[in-house]
Amino acid sequence: MKLFHCGRCANLLYFENSRCTQCGADLGFAPDVMDLLAMEPRAGDQWVAIVSGNIYRPCGNYLNHGVCNWLIPQNDTHTYCVACRLNRTIPDLGVANHRALWSALEKEKRRLVYSLLRLGLPFGPLSEQQGGLAFDFLSDQPAMFDERAKVVTGHAHGVITLNIAEADPVERERMRSQMAEPYRTVLGHFRHESGHYFWDRLVRGSPWLEAVRQRFGDDTRDYRQALDWHYQSGPPANWQNAYISAYASSHPWEDWAETWAHYLHMVDTLETAWQFGLRVDARDDVHPDTASDPAFDSYRIDDFDGLVRHWLPLTLALNSLNRSMGHEHAYPFVLAEPVVEKLRLVHQIVHAC
Structure with a gap:
């Protein structure tokens, strides 16, 4: 995740900020320029960017609920920003604590959408396009001894x-x-x-399908049966030698989704580290530390091996820092060679978009 600076006072800003803590300027993230902008409110719902003079409107979920800090360009007629337009169902805000839980979900969802935009991946609101994406944020209903009242997190x-x-x-x-x-x-x-969504968008029925099957396995295996077996019997012995997580071993679809998620972890964490100026010596005399290059961009780098070379020493540093504070490892994963090759394939598919 990038770091930002206030257009009025140059104060350091963070992605979730909606007001500058130094000068008090209103802030909004503009996805059209991928920047957090200092704004001056004008008549009606118009906000003017202090530096560029471009005109925006705050998202409807900011105006109505205070749960979004994204902006809508002047020539966009939508009420909600590009991230909030993905919502199909939001929680019942009349229920105590639902607004706080929804706000927490929205913060993390916007981080996902930021990554998808940075990677240039194809997506848009399901309500506006065939094959689009939508989110349902649901709560469990009073069970009355009926497990069907439980909401299951998933994709379909x-x-x-x-x-x-x-x-x-x-x-x-x-x-x-x-x-x-x-x-x-x-x-x-x-x-x-x-990851499940982009399996359908990028892999299913595509020229990539055979390569994905060679790396991840036969996706035509009965999915429900595979999950039942996983929950009854657990992962195979030595699953760490081939999978990023125990759950990834349950079925090729889950292996893909877990690997996809891990790829997003990597590129976003590397961007954050480099934005803070964190440099970890990769101890590699053959490949110079390209992270010292101000142009280094983990979201855009074509060289997957270079990405991994910077990732592994960073995770060692993260774990050591966490242990120094008395916490468990921040990065409880092992990248076995088969996992690296799966990540490489995800990287290739993403960069082919």
Whole structure:
């Protein structure tokens, strides 16, 4: 994730900011220029960018609920920004705590959308285009001993459903422990489920399908049967030698989604590290540290091997820093060679878009 600076006072800004803490300027993220802009409100709902003079409107979810900091260009007639137009269902805001949970989900969803825009991937609102993307943010209903009242996070036909309970850190930690998952985050859910969406958009029926099957396995295996077997019997022995996570071993679709999510973890974390000026010595005399180049861009770099060369030492540093603070490893993963090759294929497919 990029760092930003206030157009009025040059104060350091972060992606979620909606007001500059130094000069008080209103802020909004403009996806047309991929920048967080300092704005001056004008008559009506018009905001003018202090530096460029371009005119925008704040997203309807900012005006009505205060849960979005994205902007809409003047010539765009939509009420909601490009990220909020992906929403098909939002929680019932009349229920206590739902607005706070929804706000937490929206922050992570916007990080996903930022990455998809940076990568130039094809997507748009399902309500506006065939093959588009949509989000349903749903809550469990009173069960009355009926498990069908539980909302299952998942993807189907372009719709990503998230149980809003995942935004509750207590509930998420309970599920993390119950499912024996060393890494479980809201952003991880978004990235994983987007992997299923982009399987349909980029892989299914495409020239990439055979190459993906060679790396990830036969996706025609019965999916429900494979998941039932996984939950009953657990992952195969030594799954770490071929998969990024235990769940990835359940079925090729899940392997793809887990690997896709991991690729998004990599490029976004590397961008954040380099934006902060963090440089980790890759100890590689053959390949100079290209991260010292101000033009280094983890989202746009064609050289996948270069991406990995910077990623591995960064994860060692992250884990060491976390342990120094008394926390568990920030990066509880091992990139075995088959996993690296799967990531390489994801990288190739993304950069072919």
